[in-house]
Each structure stands twice: as C-alpha cells, then as structure tokens.
Amino acid sequence: MRVITNTAMSLDGRIATARYDHVAIGTPADRQYMSVLRARADAVLVGGRTFRNWPLPLVPDYAAIADLRASGFPDCDVAPPREQWLNVVLSRELDLPKAGRFYRDPRVQPLFFSPGAGEMPAEVVRGEVTPAKVVAELAARGVETLLIEAGGALIFEFLAAGLVDEMFVTVCPLVLGGVGAPSLVDGPGFSAATMKRLALRSTVQWGNELYLRYGVG
DSSP states (O other): OEEEEEEEEETTSBSSOTTOOOOOOSOHHHHHHHHHHHHHOSEEEEEHHHHHHOOSOOOOOHHHHHHHHHTTOSOOOOOOOOSOEEEEEEOSSOOSOOSSHHHHOTTEEEEEEESSOOOOSSEEEESOOOHHHHHHHHHHTTOOEEEEOOOHHHHHHHHHTTOOOEEEEEEESOOOOOTTOOBSSOTTOOOTTTOOOEEEEEEEEETTEEEEEEEEO
16 A cells, blocks of 8 residues: 655654644645545545644545646646545544534545544544554555655554655745644654655745655665
C-alpha cells in the first residue's frame, strides 16, 4: 500500500500557531490541490485533535479540482468520482464529535481506531493503535493509497515506522514562530543517525507558494 502525506506549512515549518489558533495556512489553490490528492486516495486519515477541530467529510471537491485545472495549475488529473472514501480517525479516548455532516455524508465511510472503550456512531477497530496495525487493516480492506492529513505527531509515527512513501508539502509565505508551535513533523524526533532523507520529485511555484513532492527513503 502507498502512503502519502499532505501538509501546508509556513516558511518556518509551522502548521499552526503556538496557541493552535484556527488559521488557513495555505491559499485557496492549496485547498483545491488537497482535493486532487484526496481524489487519488482510497482513504484519508487524521488524528483526534484534527477531527475535533474539523469534524467534516474528508472527500474531494470535484468543482474545486475543475477550477484549479482551469487556472492552469499542473498535475490535476484524477479519476472519476467514486461512491465512497474511507475516512479514518485515530483517537486514544474517542472524545470526539458524535453527530454532524461527517456521519450523514453518503460519500463518507467512517472508521475509527482506538484503544478506548467509548462508543461511536460508526465502526471502531479496538486495541493498541500503531501505524503498522492501521496500514495492515486498511490494506486488508482494499486500500491501495492512504492519504494522511494529520498533525506532526502522527506523521512522525508513520515516518518512524518506515511507512510513508511520499510527502506533499505546500510552503506558504508566512512566518508564525512560537516555541512549541506544531510543526510538519513533531514527536520525539530523529537522531542524526536515523533522520529521514528525502528525494525531491517535483516542484511547482504557484503565486507565492511552493508545492513540493518528496519521495521518502
């Protein structure tokens, strides 16, 4: 199974302010390109914090893709819409919204992973949650491409497990600063011996943003 990540970050590598204020880091073009990547994936994965802040369907907007293609942005080819996308949420305690558009949208097939005992209005895979377990479970369900839109802690876990194939990063013309502000990759961090080395596969400058595609390993 192919695993990719997609993140918009400031020039100094932050994905939110130190106060976790809700702010759009990327431009509308960045959000339109997010739909392109969602359309190419079979499943979209987020963590509990991301889902609590944005408990909405994680599905592509094909009108946005058409607008982006019409603007001349490269690399916008996608397959026709499918019936459903798996929307995967990883959560320790399942202290999550339990009603709303996420559960009503017919394009969404919700799936939660959690060691917690809480109940959800959708299927929950119980037990210890590790990247390897998540990838194995999704592969068994027929997922060929998994898109991770999670925060830096979860991205670190999948990178540390050697399970990320590509990273899509939009570098935005902002400087957020702030000690402790969440970054593209957080977690315990890598040592000089274990740090991940990437290969740049493509780059697009669009307005004041840079769209970077890296292969991992």
